[in-house]
Amino acid sequence: MSASARTRPSPEVLSAVTAELQALFGNRAVTSEAVRQQHGHTLTVIANQPPDIVVFPQDVDDCVAVMKLAAKHDVPVIPFGTGTSLEGHVNAPHGGISVDTSLMKAIIEVHAEDLDVVVEPGVTRKQLNEYLRDMGLFFPIDPGADASIGGMASTRASGTNAVRYGTMKDNVIALEVVLPNGEVIETSRRAKKSSAGYDLTHLFVGSEGTLGLITKVTLKLHGIPEAISAAVCSFPSVKAAADTTIAAIQSGIPLARIELLDEVQVRAVNVYSKLALPESPLLLLEFHGTDAGVAEQVERFRAIADDFGGGNFEWAVKAEDRTRLWQARHDAYWAALALRPGTKSQSSDVCVPLSRLAECIDETKKDIVETGLVAPIVGHVGDGNFHVLPLMDENDPADVARVTAFMGRIVDRALAMGGTCTGEHGVGQGKMKYLKAEHGAAALALMGALKRAVDPAGIMNPGKIVAG
Amino acid sequence: MSASARTRPSPEVLSAVTAELQALFGNRAVTSEAVRQQHGHTLTVIANQPPDIVVFPQDVDDCVAVMKLAAKHDVPVIPFGTGTSLEGHVNAPHGGISVDTSLMKAIIEVHAEDLDVVVEPGVTRKQLNEYLRDMGLFFPIDPGADASIGGMASTRASGTNAVRYGTMKDNVIALEVVLPNGEVIETSRRAKKSSAGYDLTHLFVGSEGTLGLITKVTLKLHGIPEAISAAVCSFPSVKAAADTTIAAIQSGIPLARIELLDEVQVRAVNVYSKLALPESPLLLLEFHGTDAGVAEQVERFRAIADDFGGGNFEWAVKAEDRTRLWQARHDAYWAALALRPGTKSQSSDVCVPLSRLAECIDETKKDIVETGLVAPIVGHVGDGNFHVLPLMDENDPADVARVTAFMGRIVDRALAMGGTCTGEHGVGQGKMKYLKAEHGAAALALMGALKRAVDPAGIMNPGKIVAG
Structure with a gap:
């Protein structure tokens, strides 16, 4: 069946699939309402569309069995990590089988000399970093949530x-x-570089489960830096903070983290996380390196921040103070929601060229005022990527419509500046409507051709990224 | 016509194509024997297979016109940069149109604040770096030859x-x-990151002209470091040099360059480039950073080298001394050939996980002795990538067979160690025979499916990477 013509499996097909899965997986094949609901769950306002059945494979052979069965019955397969994605990636609009990788949590091999590790897809980033700590190694990608590595690869996560x-x-x-045909491939060797044909690794990274089931991931590791320092620095305006960021990056300071919180988000964080940060736009920074290297980075950064009116430079050298600051940053979403209890939020994540960042945030702040929204801003500004979290009453259609239109204007603004509709959250269901404007019809048609080449029957996570 | 069934264009088709191209391009459509020969030319022993006609487009519209005409007549299109690739990438086994990008040399836009630049594909890396120097910026990828940016993108070059x-x-x-259908796409926006759908950029990087014609490239730039130091350091054995490399990388020293020359290659370089380097295995190093940062890197590197018996640490702080050393490194191929004047060489470029590098080079050196070859070794050892340059008399079939078998054994050895048959040169015609062993049948079939999805008629650079 082609993906575009896809409908839900018939009751006959569904009962055959369920019987076969239960025969194979026993109590690792679950059809209870609660478990199905949980597997369609997303963190946003997109409506829940539960799968018909949830299976918990233990290894690649289990995954092959699920895939062959799904192909035989022409039933969708939706990979599931921890369910922390934001755009309806795990929803099952056409029903089907949710493949929950939470039992595939083995850290298979650490190659310390090569600075890499091979893991199963259900391993979470915190689990991995706890395992690695005693070896002096770490895996740096940190999207905030304790997401699974398979899910992070699938959405091309960052943070x-x-x-x-x-x-x-x-x-x-x-x-x-x-693959959808049941074959198992390795996309690349462990060597640091290769020119041996098409780049299959990058085809699957960011493909959101629409091309196959990831059953193993080989990741780069990094040595835990000898010295880590964190600091906060206040600015008179968002523009001053953004201009400081641009100048610091351009001058080659190897910043490990540089996060912007606008004054609204700082107020939210102070209340939620019981901090006393000055309530003006703020950069939250981290420096990694040798002792001497970090000292030099900090000195150079302070000189630049001074030029743009930065002040109140405060340190967090102790690990517990750093942890508290970053926990507050990671709780930004919940802190924002607490500004108007009972509300929900959508989270934009546009990313623009660094040179356009200050302008893009400035115009967005004007739009917030004109629209009359409460909408804190927090951003990975070193990448030109920022989140706006407009609060809304999801039971008030006028409020939802107002916020949805506002979110669309942020994307239009970012695209006009050479940016992208999503820097890190992915397309899922929520951002499909923006892809034609971002990529153009010909590039989007090429994506559709790739999808059909890899998954001709359209069984992998249908209704996400491209229609099929 | 499917790619696998492809034959040369008939005389009738060829004369129609030639007439149409000459009408469109005038004297920028050339059929002279010399120009055709030059465009099938490669630096290795692979036989020359010239195209039927060479065109020199001036812009993307010219490229679209060529592509539409080629599609209409079902005639191959072979993109051509500077002809410095090593695996027969620009050969025309089925004839067709060579598209020489040497008139597309515009540096379109430098975005200094964003550290990026947009160029036409015919721009060479030296041209680009000369243009950027006064802005304090540089483009670091350096494969040795003054290759075109389009060609470097196509082969996933490094250096x-x-x-x-x-x-x-x-x-x-x-x-x-x-695209082969004549449509023009942009594979991505300029923003530093995006999760907006399939990664089209990486689909084309390394695709060797088999999926489309690259007409514009947006590249990352870097600030020219405040301090640059180069040094040479001799070692008692190749293993000691490799072990020093592993330890230095693991300890997080951000080495800018770390190149191994074995004692045979050092002798060749001394003769060819009139240097007096100690004739033992040698690391050629470069450090980039701030003044203090480079001093710290060097100190830490020396301590590690000392542990592995490294000695004769010599400096080249002055720019002209550095240039002389790196020119000698870049001339390694010609220096090797001069060891046995009149010979030719093949160049292997396997890449293995760093932890296996010493063992892989060691076994290869034993093989060289047992096979009775003159075969210098030079390597980008920080990446686990090395070249072996066995000299041979191309008019002696026994010599050619002996060397070809030896090259196959290097690949077998690298694959057994988790490596790749090509770290940077690409597949072209020469390495197609290794891809099944490297990727497996299912992954290779997937590459074929991608090729057919993007180029169903098989007109783009047929006979390279995958059969079609």
Whole structure:
């Protein structure tokens, strides 16, 4: 069946699929309402569309069995990590089988000399970093949530450390994938570089489960830096903070983290996380290196911040103070919601060229005022990526419509500045409507051709990214 | 016509194509024997297979016109940069149109604040760096030859700076491509990161002209470091040099270049470039950073080298001394050939995980002795990538067979160690025979499916990477 013509499986097909899955997986094949609901769950306002059945494979052979069965019955397969994605990636608009990777949590091999590790897709980033700590190694990608590595690869995730260490695109070395035809491939070797044909690794990174089931991930690792320092620095305006960021990056300071919180978000964080940060636009920084190197970075950064009116430079050298600051940053979403209890939020994540960042945030802040919204801003500004979190009453259609239109204007603004509709959250269901404007019809048609080449029957996570 | 069934264009088709191209391009459509021969030319022993006609487009519209005409007549299109590739990439086994990009040499836009630049594909890396120098910026990828940016993107090139700055995979932000159907796409926006759908940029980087014609390239730039120091350091054995490399990388020293020359290659370089380097295995190093940062890197590197018996640490702080050393490194291929004048060489470029590098080079050196070859070794050892340059008399079939078998054994050895048959040269015609062993049948079939999805008629550079 072609993806565009896809409908829900018939009751007959569904009962055959369920019987076969239960025969194979026993109590690891679940059809209870609660478990199905949980597997369609997303963190946003997109309506829940639960799968018909949830299976919990333990290894690649289990995944191959699911895929072959799904292909035989022409039933959708939706990969599931921890369910922390934001754009309806795990929803099942056409029903089907949710493949929950939470039992595939083995850290298979650490190659310390090669600075890489091979893991199963259900391993979470915190689990991995706890495992690695005693070896003096770490995995830097940090999207905030304790997401699974398979999910992070699938959405091309990034987060606060990307300015120094890149995104999942830069940190996935190889994948093992079960293709829709049931074949198992490795997308690349472990060698640091290769020119041996088409780049299959990057085809699957960011493909959001629409091309195959990831069953193994090889990741780059980094040595834990000898010295880590964190600091906060206040600015008279968002523009001053953004201009400081541009100048620091241009001058080659290897910032590990540089996060912007606007004055609204700082107020939210102070209340939620019981901090006493000055309530003006703020950069939250982290420096990694040798002792001497970090000292030099900080000195150079302070000189630049001074030029743009930065002040109140405060330190957090102790690990517990740093942890508290970054926890507050990671709780920004919940802190924002607490500004208007009972509300929900959508989260934009546009990314623009650094040179346009100050202008893009400035215009967005004007739009917030004109629209009359409460909408804190927090951003991975070293990458030109920022989040706006407009609060809304999801039971008030006028409020929802007002916020939805506002979110669309942010995307239009970013696209007009050479940016993208999504820097890190992915397309899922929520951002499909923006792809034609971003990529153009011909590039989008090419994406559709790739999808059909890899998944001709359209069984992999249908209704996401491209229609099929 | 499917690619696998492809034959040369008939005389009737050829004369129609030639007439149409000459009408469109005038004297920028050339059929002279000399120009055709030159455009099938490669630097190795692979036999020359000239195209039927060579065209010199001036802009993307010219490229679209060529592509539409080629599609109409079902005639191959072979993109051509500077002809410095090593695996027969520009050969025309089925005839067709060579598209020489040497008139597309505009540096379109430098975005200094965003550290990126947009160029036409015929721009060469030296041209680009001369243009950028006064802005304090540089483009780091350096494969030795003064290759074109379009060609470097197509082969996923790298070279001596990759250990610090990555390969073309890490430095191409976006491409403009003419697809085989004549449509023009942009593969990505200029923003530093995006999760907006399939990664079209990486699909084309390394695709060797088999999926489309690159007409524009957006590249990452870097600030010229405040301080640059180069040094040479001798070692008692290749293993000691490799072990020093592993330890230095693991300890997080951000080496900009770390190149190994074995004692045979050092002797060749001394003769060819009139140097007096000690004739033992040698690391050629470069450090980039602030003054204090470079001093710290050097001190830490020396301590590690000392542990592995490294000695004769010699400096080249002055720019002219550095240039002389790196010129000697870049001339390694010609220096090797001069060891046995009149011979030719093949160049292997396997890449293995760093932890296996010493073992892989050691076994290869034993093989050289047992086979009775003269075969210098030079390597980008920070990446686990090395070249072996066995000399041979191309008129002696026994010599050619002996060397060809030896080259196959290097690949087998690298694959058994988790490596790749090609770290940077690409597949072209020469390495197609290794891809099944490297990727497996299912992954290779997937590459074929991608090729057919993008280029169903098989007109783009047929006979390279995958059969079609």
